[in-house]
Amino acid sequence: MDQLLSPKQVAAAIGVSESSLKRWCDQGLLTTVKTAGGHRRIPVQEALRFVREQNHAVVEPRLLAMPGTDNRKARRIENCAERLVEGLLTNNEQACRAIVFDLFLAAQPVSQIFDEVIAVAFRTIGEKWECNEADIYQERCSCQIALRVLHELRSKQTPPNSGLVALGATVEGDQYSLPVTMSEIVLRAVGWETRLLGSSIPFDSMVAAIQQHKPEMFWLSVSFVPDESAFIAGFNRLFEAASKINTAVVVGGRALTTEIRTRLRYSAFCDTMRHLEEFAKTLRRQTEVVPKKTRKPRKNA
Amino acid sequence: MDQLLSPKQVAAAIGVSESSLKRWCDQGLLTTVKTAGGHRRIPVQEALRFVREQNHAVVEPRLLAMPGTDNRKARRIENCAERLVEGLLTNNEQACRAIVFDLFLAAQPVSQIFDEVIAVAFRTIGEKWECNEADIYQERCSCQIALRVLHELRSKQTPPNSGLVALGATVEGDQYSLPVTMSEIVLRAVGWETRLLGSSIPFDSMVAAIQQHKPEMFWLSVSFVPDESAFIAGFNRLFEAASKINTAVVVGGRALTTEIRTRLRYSAFCDTMRHLEEFAKTLRRQTEVVPKKTRKPRKNA
DNA sequence: AGTAAAATGGACGATTTGGATGATTTTATG
DNA sequence: CATAAAATCATCCAAATCGTCCATTTTACT
Known part of the structure; x- marks a missing residue:
């Protein structure tokens, strides 16, 4: 039943280098189990004992506190959505952040993280709410958490300065800021300056x-x-004005039924963040400098 | 996600010698954690707390993960509001961040920053809007910027664990998330755990x-x-429920006219963030531990 | 001004840390 | 089972940090 951790994981959890941690193991400060091939494995409780006894800092509590989520599993995108639901509903902001950032650091495209994890998670929460398994405030509170995580994610992006500018918004009466914020991050990821x-x-x-x-x-x-016909009229007015100065208009969102869409004029409709990403890439006609995952970690300024 | 800094880094950030900083650590002015090998490590939040409490100058804010500053103009709270308006309306997020964080580092209480700078700035923008000098989208866009800055500020606070929990919200139909977010930061600043x-x-x-x-x-x-009588009824229902389990109810906000207030029951009404701060302090009944900034008294003859 | 306590910051050898490297083991995948 | 990718190994070494001592500056008080 002992969960075993690698030196790398423990090192990350307590914020020291792998070298140091291995040295400490060899000095006997941490008792390790060894694999047949001689690799060190550290039982979680041993790591916890070490932290307590040494009064050591813990930078990433999740690695020690959440058994069953070692880094490899964390990076698999499959079950992230349900873990995120769990984190959101229990108000565990740390865990939520960890899930999203692990994926981000594993070089998953943000569009994919949004489509397959965050969107899925909120769909699940929405369903729970309809089945009375969750209250409204839990959904709203989850939005707050997600918004903070998204803002943090955004601040980690390299600010684009391509000269291409995109403006984004939500229509009057629509106060869901999560999707529009995700869109912004996606656009920034592919080099657009956004506002x-x-x-x-x-x-x-x-x-x-x-x-x-x-x-x-x-x-x-x-x-x-809120008002379908007003929306359609207003939107087409917007499209008209945008066309005059060569501004592409992109729409998306779950409220756009096919009936509504048939009566709209737009440059593109995006069902998912991936669609948005693809369209944005196409529009800027440059093969994009994808955020590269280099091996060498660079010092951040 | 609290980052650990070495004494050298912190020393460089605040422009003192490494020796002094180490001495301060050993005197307990800064709480440090230690590596197994005995090296001191200082969490960023702790460094920020120290800077604010000691009213220390910061030479290299970047080392403390703070945005760049503009030290000449900064630190005086007087014309910050108008500079913030300028920054918000020109979408200069960097500048806005710098203004807020400079004040934060200069040990201005967050409540004061909110009351005298952010609130004033948005009041100004509101007036401009009424005079048709600014459009709605500019006000909304400013809110987005401010929200991002606030979230970043929040992430720089030392996470409180007093055991005292406060819940906060905005009523149905009220989508202004700025004030409620500022309130949260104020409460956290005086030691409340917030949700x-x-x-x-x-x-x-x-x-x-x-x-x-x-x-x-x-x-x-x-x-x-949106609906005055519904609000009053709903709120008093809320107060009733809260009273039963000894939850203090605090209200505030510009929509609360005196007429409405006379028909409400609440534990406290707060006109400003400062009021909220004072009430929150009182409620937690702990006299704040004032850090002594005087040197040790010399022996008296 | 004069004095002493207190604080600062630089210098020292000893110790700790963390990054890099090429060889080996583990894990993922077909 | 076989193969390739990823993780870990042991080791080395430069850079960072430790604790301590001490000269100098600042501060507090007479």
């Missing part, structure tokens, strides 16, 4: 923003449509 | 949250009241 106008923006004001900033792209996330 | 439920929460769900988490405090930020 997120925010949630619940009236169409007229969007038009004003477009005319003032003359962006190459405008993206609109539609999670909720 | 922000989010914006636009129905009263019934708030009651459910209170009953489930049994917090010592519930705070409600009211920037907008």
Whole structure:
């Protein structure tokens, strides 16, 4: 029943180098089990004892606190969604952050993280809510957590300066800021400079923003449509204005039914973040400098 | 995700010699953790706390994972508000961050930063909007920027673990997340563990949250009241439920006119973040441990 | 001004840390 | 089972940090 950890994992958990940790093992500060091939394995409880006795710092508690989630499993995207649901509903922000950042560091495209983990997780929470297994406040609270994680993720991106500008917003009455924030991160990941106008923006004001900033792209996330006909009229007005100055208009969101879509004019419709990413790449006609996963970790400034 | 710094790094950041810094660590002015080999490691939050409490200058903010500063203009709170307005309206997120973080490092209480800078800035923007000098999207976009800055500020606080829990939210229909987020940061600054439920929460769900988490405090930020009588009824229902389990209810927000207030029952009403801070301090009944900044008294003859 | 306590910061050899390397073991995948 | 990719091994070494001592500067008080 003892979970075994590799030196690398323990080193990461307590924020020291692998070299140091191995030295400590060899000095007997940590008792290790050895594999047939001579690799060191450290039982979790032994690692915990070490931390307690040495009064050592723990930088990444999750590695020691959440058995069954060693790094390899963490990087597999399959069961991340359910782990995220668990983390969100128990208000374990640490764990949520860990899940997302592990994937990010494992060089998963952000679009994929969003489509296959975050979106899935919130769909699950939504279903739980409908079945009365979760309360509204839990869903909202989860949104807060996710938003903080997303903001942190965003701050870790290299700020693009391609000269291509995209503006984004949510229509009036639609206060779901998660999708529009994810879109922004996706666009930034493929080199767009973005400016997120925010949630619940009236169409007229969007038009004003477009005319003032003359962006190459405008993206609109539609999670909720209070008034269908007003939405369609407003949107087409927006498209009209955007066309005049060659601004591509991209829409997406779960509230856009096929019926609504047939009555809209747009440059692209995106079902998923991956679609958005592909379209954004295409639009900027440059083969993109994908955030490379280099082996050599570089010192951050 | 708290980063560990070496004495040398912290010394460089605040522009003192390594010797001094090590001495301070040994005197307990800075809480350090130690590696197994006996090297000192200082968590960033701890370094920030030290800088703020001692009112120490910071020469290299980057080493403390803080955004770059503009030391000449900074530190004076007077014209920060207008500089912030400028930064927000020109979408200069860097500048906005610098303004807020400079004040933070200069040991200004977060409540004061919020009351005298951020709140003032947004009041100014609101006025500009009314005078048609600014568009709605600019105000919303400013909110996005401010929200990101606030989230970053929050991540720089030492995570409190007092055991005292506060829940916070915004009423249904009120989507202004800035005030409620500022409140959270203020509460955390004075040692409360907080859980922000989010914006636009129905009263019934708030009651459910209170009953489930049994917090010592519930705070409600009211920037907008869609239906006055429904609000009053709902709120008093909330207060009732909270009273039963000894949860203090704190309200605040610009939408609370005196007429509305006279019909509400609450533990405290806060006009400003400073009020909230004072009330929160009082409620936790602990006299704050004032760090002595005087040198040791010399022997008296 | 004069004095002494207190604080600062530099220097020292001894110790610790962490990055790099090429060989070996483990794990993932067909 | 076989193969390739990833993780870990043992080792070495430069750089960082330790604790300590001491000269110098600052501060507090007479």
